[in-house]
Amino acid sequence: MKIAVIAHDGKKAEMVSFLNKNLSVLDSANIEIVATGTTGKHAQNAGLKVERVQSGPLGGDAQIAAQIVEGIVKGVFFFRDPLDKHPHEPDINMLMRICDVHNIPLATNPATAELVLKGIVFE
Numbered sequence: 001m002k003i004a005v006i007a008h009d010g011k012k013a014e015m016v017s018f019l020n021k022n023l024s025v026l027d028s029a030n031i032e033i034v035a036t037g038t039t040g041k042h043a044q045n046a047g048l049k050v051e052r053v054q055s056g057p058l059g060g061d062a063q064i065a066a067q068i069v070e071g072i073v074k075g076v077f078f079f080r081d082p083l084d085k086h087p088h089e090p091d092i093n094m095l096m097r098i099c100d101v102h103n104i105p106l107a108t109n110p111a112t113a114e115l116v117l118k119g120i121v122f123e
C-alpha cells in the first residue's frame with residue numbers, strides 16, 4: 001500500500017520523527033511512501049526511503065491528489081501548520097477535498113496520524 005506524507009515547514013521535523021518512530025510498523029506492513037518535494041528531502045536526509053514528487057507550492061499537492069484519483073495513494077498524512085500562511089492554499093484545499101471525494105483517510109496532525117496508521121496496519 002502507498003501512503004503520502006506532506007508537512008508544512010513548521011511541521012517537517014515532527015513528520016520526520018513520526019516516520020522514524022513508526023519505521024518498523026511501516027516496513028512490516030510493506031507501506032510505500034510518496035512525499036512532496038521538501039518533506040521528502042527531509043525524510044531522505046534522515047535515511048528514510050521515500051519517493052518524491054514536486055514541492056507542494058510547485059504542484060506537489062496536485063500530483064499526490066492525482067495519485068489518489070488513480071487509486072494509487074490510499075492514505076494521506078498531511079501535517080499542516082495552522083500558524084503559517086501558504087501561497088498555494090487552493091492546492092491544499094483541493095487535496096483535502098479529493099481525499100473526501102475518494103474517502104481516503106487524511107491525518108492532519110501526529111495524534112491522528114498514529115490512529116490512522118494503526119488502522120491501516122491492522123486492516
Ligand SMILES: O=C(CO)COP(=O)(O)O
Pocket residue numbers: 006007008009035036037038039040054055056057060061092
Ligand atoms: O507545501 C506543502 C504542502 O502543501 C509541502 O510541500 P513541501 O514538502 O515541498 O514543502
